[in-house]
Amino acid sequence: MRRYALEGVHVLDFAWVGVGPITTKYLADNGADVIRVESLARPDVLRLAPPWKDAQPGINSSQFFASYNTSKKAITLDLGKPRARELVLKLLPWADVVAESFTPKALRKWELDYDHLRAHKPDIVMLSTCMQGQTGPNAMYPGYGQLMAALSGFYHISGYSPGAPPCPPYGAYSDFIAPRFAACALLAALDYRRRTGRGQYIDVSQYEAALHNIAPALVDYFASGRVLGPRGNRSERYAPHGAYRCADQGSEERWIALAIANDDEWLAMLSVFGNPPADGRFATMAMRIEDRTALDEFVGGLVRGFEARSLTAALQAAGVSAYPVQNCLDLHHDENLEAFGFWHWLDHKAMGSSPYEGLQHRLTGTPGELRSPAPTLGEHNDEILGGMLGLDAAEIAQLKEEQVVF
């Protein structure tokens, strides 16, 4: 059996920022050869974003960029220059997949859009991903994931109670939904091409992909006119259901999340606390759902003095679903992530050694991994322009001089 699932797959990657690079990272970590095409003329904004090595900005010092571009190689070409386009077309026969994530007009301007590329390579599989898709009145509207998460409904279902102001999920949430959809489309299209010889064009709208994560609320609205809104941690299925404050750890608040699905679990939970005189108000699920404010106070009182981690172990041992509400530092010490082998230490050329998030799946036969740290800008110019395209040192120097390679 092969070592990596996608050995022998070649990807030319013009994508930048979030969704595009995260999608091609799936392929790279699973063995595909991915060549990023970048340029100082329009650097990937993540290359300039924190966290930085030693808190110092620099084009090769962003751990943010490095996290989403592992296992790839990088060349620099200023696509605005005709000679750069020629070099892209020389690389094209090598590629099985082309990926990009600019606003739709960019590649058209450089005549590197799907119609131009397929004239040179009819069976290319090409992925374009942008905020709202390649067509429609808002196709050219730029943006970022925080805005797409608001537009696709996540902010409105985040808050403490109906009518309360939104408390959005952290960060560019939809940037972490769309890549899984884009990767599926790409992988299936790649196999379809292998079977039929037919390439194709894939248009992923970050917005449209993200809407799949609120699908039940949309089905409901279209059917009944009901609009799902914020409601804190209240659930129609579980009571109690939420986060409850445990004993603080130094100056850090500590919370435990727990959910009770039935009366047996409720009794199991009470047993962990030595069967306190639970007042009869909470005996059944219906009763607990009926008076959730009082229920939350009662449960809050039970857990308040406990240490969240040991309480989790005790609750889980009794068959109660619970876990500490972990902060970003906790994740680095989490025994379950550790056991899964989630964290990978990589020694980056400019940033040295630090931990990176690994894959969220494991192919037991052909496991992927972070095969190499993210490339520095243009790190593989000589290797690819010289080795793959056969340019000699003088030609490469000339291209650098003319800022074609830039």
Next chain:
Amino acid sequence: MTSELLSGFRMLDLADEKGALCGKMFADMGADVIKVEPRGGCSTRRIPPFLDDLPNEDRSLYFLAYAAGKRSVTLNLGSPDGRALLADLVRKSDFLVESFPPGYMGSIGLGYDHLAEINPRLIYTSVMPFGDKGPGSAYKAYDIVTWASGGPMFMMGEQGKPPLEMSLPQAGLHAGAEAAVASLMAHYPREIEGVGQRVVVDMQACVVWTLMNEQAMPIMHGDHIRRDGMYHAAIGARRKLVYACKDGYISTLLIGGRGVGVISMKGLVAWMAEKGFAAEWMANKDWTAWVPGILMKATEEYFREIVDLEERVQRFFATMTKREIYTEALSRRILLAPVATAADIAADDQLKARDYFVRIDHETLNRALTLPGAFAKLSATPIGPVRRAPRLGEHNHEVFHELLGIDGARLGALRAAGAI
């Protein structure tokens, strides 16, 4: 029409809400997805709310959304006959996805090793809340608990109040989509070499991945992010992310920077100036260099500017509706978005122009339902939902008789014995 993309491939779907989206995505891509349900039906049929608030195994909105396009058979995996039937189905399938507690499938003789003997081509994908090796492999993990374990909950909500999850639990959806990716990752070499494999998806890790790399902050910058309500919490500065308007909220992060950032800030300031909401200092500001709190440390001066700008923008937006603001922002290329409700999304012109939503006839409910459409537009093999969610055991005959060739008498006997 069913998509050609994965047509001819079959998936057995034994996943609950920890993996339901996986089979849904496969069905959208044209695979034959057979949901294998226990006698009382999959637990996802009982997830509230229900269509018209009428609780019933065919009316869960979750099920209607995430079982669309799947077929349904009932199988009692507790009986030897039921397990034998599953093995027969495995012979005719390419993928299996399950989310039982780790070890359960093995304990009833349906673990990967056994099924791979029956069908070496099988890709067997297990979704596990806390993996299969750590102490958490035995943990009970309802969605909010996995959400908490992976980090986003800590960063959602107001200071001094409990951490939050969204009104629609998200952890299982991330895991389900990851299961689809990983299954297709294993599919590629399988189609070349003829050998399947076992795939494990770690749900907690899937949730961690949504943190936008903030996990690196404590390592690289010495501290972690704490939740801050409607503010984007960054180390050293808080930036307002949500603004109230006449009929709801608008989201934007007021930062300049190169390219679209500076165009957006200039556009917003010009618009505010026209309406008398801009301050003098804003007129000649170099917005290209103005990215405090995000790309640069916020100095005292920046803090004054941030507060003044955010307050003025708040007063300005309060004079208009979501739609008025968004429409104008689109034409001026100001980067913002309405905090959209389901009603806003249903009315969105962009989605309409792209024919996004799909109406699917549910003759069983005497109505049509509208679902999110294709998650990607593919030029040669369009994808998207084409069939409604199945009734419980709706395809028993089709699958057991037509696919497996079991005759009527034997089916009757299996039914009587409680295997089906």
